[in-house]
Amino acid sequence: MTPTRVDTNLVSRRALIGGTLAGGIGLALTPTHHARGQATPPSGGTLTIDLSGEPPTLDPALTYDVNGWSVVHSVYDALIQYGPDGHLQPLLAESLTLLDPLTYEIKLRRDVTFHNGESFDARSVAFSLAHLVADETASQVAGNFQVVTEVREIDSHTVRFILSEPAPWLPAQMAAWLLMLPPEYAADTANDFATRPVGTGPFRFVDWDPGDRIALEANPTYFRVSPKGQPLADMVEFRFVPEASTRVADLLSGGADLVVAVPVDQVAAVENGGEDVMSQALSGAAFVRIATDVEPFSDVRVRQALNYAVDVESIIDALLAGHGTRLASFYPDARGLGFAADLVPYRYDPERARALITEAGYPDGFDTKLEFATTERQELVEAVAGQLKAVGVRASLQPLETATFNQTWRDVDAAPLRFATWRPLFDPYTLLSLLVADEGFLSRHANPETQTLIELAAAESDAGDREALYRDLGVLLHEQPAAIYLYNLTALYGVTADVAGWVPRADGYVI
Template identity: 30%
Template sequence: MTRRLLALLVVIMVGAGPMSLADGEGEARLTIAQGTDITSLDPAFSKIRNDDNVYLELFDTLVHRNDQMQYVPVLAESWKALSPTTWQFKLRRGILFHNNEPFDAEAVKYSIERIYDPALNAPGFLKGFVTFDRAEVVDPSTVNILTKTPASLMLDWLAFVYIMAPKHYKSLTPQQAALQPVGTGPYVFKEWVRDDHLTMTANARYWGPKPQVQTIVFRPIPETGTRVAELLSGGADILQNVPPDQVDRVNRSGIATVKTVEGGRDIFIGMRNDRPPFKDRRVRQAMNYAIDVDVILKNVVGAGRRMATLANAHVNPAIRAYPYDPEKAKALLAEAGWKLEGGTLTKDGQPFAVTLDTPTGRYIRDKDIAEAVASYLERIGIQVKVNILAWPVYSKKIFEDVAPADLYLLGLGSSFNGQSEMQYISKSYAYNPVAYNNPDFEQTYQDLNATADTAKRTQLLHRLQQIAHDDPPIIFVYKQVDFYGVNKRVSWEPRRDELVILKGATVK
């Protein structure tokens, strides 16, 4: 099937229900170049920030983080915790979905419960924030959300629960739902040609501030050089992940400028703690000492410094990043029973040989970082095969199969509360292939999840960070510095959480 025919079929299936501003000559238009395409147009299957960048224009959530990373109301007017396990949300009235269905408490209840429907078999990302029990409709503008245990991450969770039109989605198969999005957002879906482009148009009846840009196009362009070329030729207006060595070129172009923000995405090398030799704490510590991350960042990325902890809030000030100390690494490996023979570490007659999975084009210089990490490990006698994968293949291994290789490079975003970052390595996190097995960590995390007192939570977060530093389940790399290329005709500012929110963007 050709791309043109596929696009036509998608448009036909969507139908003429939603109302958008009429297309016209000279319309304001924005094109966003991302490193990968979205996973699906069904928010229940969201996996990466690129998905959310699209969903946030088509759908609304009950709450949202503003650019100061504080939670503010969206479809909810207000909220309160009635008890540690019951939260009540008051909803805005008079809002319509794109297909004219009314937004109300039933829509909230449906959208949440749909995520947990066994027949849908949605992935586990949204299921790991809270232990959801049920949603209760109090009246059309009031809904209670009940959890089985205290829900300290309630707002973090709801910021990514997109509210969907119940009648519309009940009439669709899961395959149809993946192509026919209907929400209450500022933009209406027009067409999606996978791996080519996704187009949306402004919603003339949007309940909030009206969007200033008529048409938004998302284009997946995996190769960084091609993305930069598109920005400088006018084929893209906002570009994610400008390579650091291209920053001066973009700034000198007269067409675009680079905007930089220190983000909250943690780039790390996961170690499969359920596989030998990574069951041994000393080996995992050695892996951290063996790599000169700061040199890699200087030579490969051009920005950033080694991170000491995953946390982006309530950071433990006593923790220092692992220094580069290859002799310490060798001593720990020897203590763990590994012998260096002919330049290769061996134990019980077996070489220390591992595979390192890495995506390409998803994060800034991702495969280059992975290859540099592998070269440092090889210096101390570890045989490393770097397995470079296109994002769709890599994403399936991580987020569906949850079965990457012995080592894997991954970057996970932040909710800027400290706890969500610690959850990455907890058994409660659905996408956690490290299989970290530290009872002290798990008990402390459970205590954190059950605690509302701010001072106590900070103490527990500091404890979690110390445990994960001393018994590291991952190789700590860095917190990604984000470089955005922006056409000079566009007024738009980047955020720390990597969300490209366009409802306030303007074009000269």
């Protein structure tokens, strides 16, 4: 077969954006069948889910938020996915094997069809990657695949990814972003993945009422041994409900069967109303990014002082109802590659913080700015700013619309401090490459030692050695902070008693 060449010359390394979900693998995958979060619906067969927002698109190459992911991953499948333990497992691939440092071979399932009847085969893989990296697609994650220079179709159900350099982190990117599309459907220009998606997943697209809801129906031909499990609802209706109080009211009135992002101050109301609240610790982190390229934050003593200044435990208790654990670095928990259980978070010590700020030459403290996206909880940011003020760091709050916030990470006029949440984070490659690498798309951090470790870890194929390098990176970023490390993320869901068998997922997708 004619190989498909992937034009990555037009994809800048700075095009990288978004979270990564799992650790890289170098050997063939062993099939493991873990059903994902499926629910037995109430009578009538329709499961109604309140999301916190409306996806802007259903093209998987352009989907970057958890609301969109929940819908997209119900319609489409990836070649590989993450199991409950955060490890990769096959989905549409039967195996993924590293033949040599520059070649991944992927054997594909033969019993899979798209919702429109097209067969899933090697052409689908080549087309899906070509769509993701195409200039006209303009995907913000195209750069994650710049190392793939060719997709070689060996036979109808075997492909090889030919790389320009070793990339042990590539399988994690495949699981996160490379969802399979039907090439024949795409050949008709009237067919638009953004508004009328066709995949191989457990649910088929029915319709989209903008501003209101997206409806899906069960895929009756979904392949039997999928680790996602079979669709146990006849229909799923995703409704867009930005107001948390409205979502809770929907749940209590019977208008919704499952709602996302229950506020901690409404947990008691949900439980007193006879419904359940389920929590899931996500493999994600909340932090305040520090721009180390400007004074006074170029001084490591100031960055350490900021970490001593914030009483994260009190924030977790008062504003998160105890749902969270203080972080020592960017890595949230033991499911993530490189997590060091013996690395102790900064203690709350405002006196030490004030002393370090004075040592750095700021006995009267200093003024700065703290930016955050308007989709974040402002009271969390206010709590951080209040505790910084107590040690002399007077941070004025700068709320930004999410789109503006996402586009201005590297702007020289951007605030030195940025409150952010990042999820999921099973593999630290993308976050560290973006946030603290010299040329990272989101980076205002320069540290030769950090850069060396990032490059070594990105090229290391031995799993144990790669784990050790990321552990060293975590320790270095603790000792020379690139952020105020806050807490791991926890999702709270409201679920009616009529819904049985649904289990929250560590990646934050709803189903």
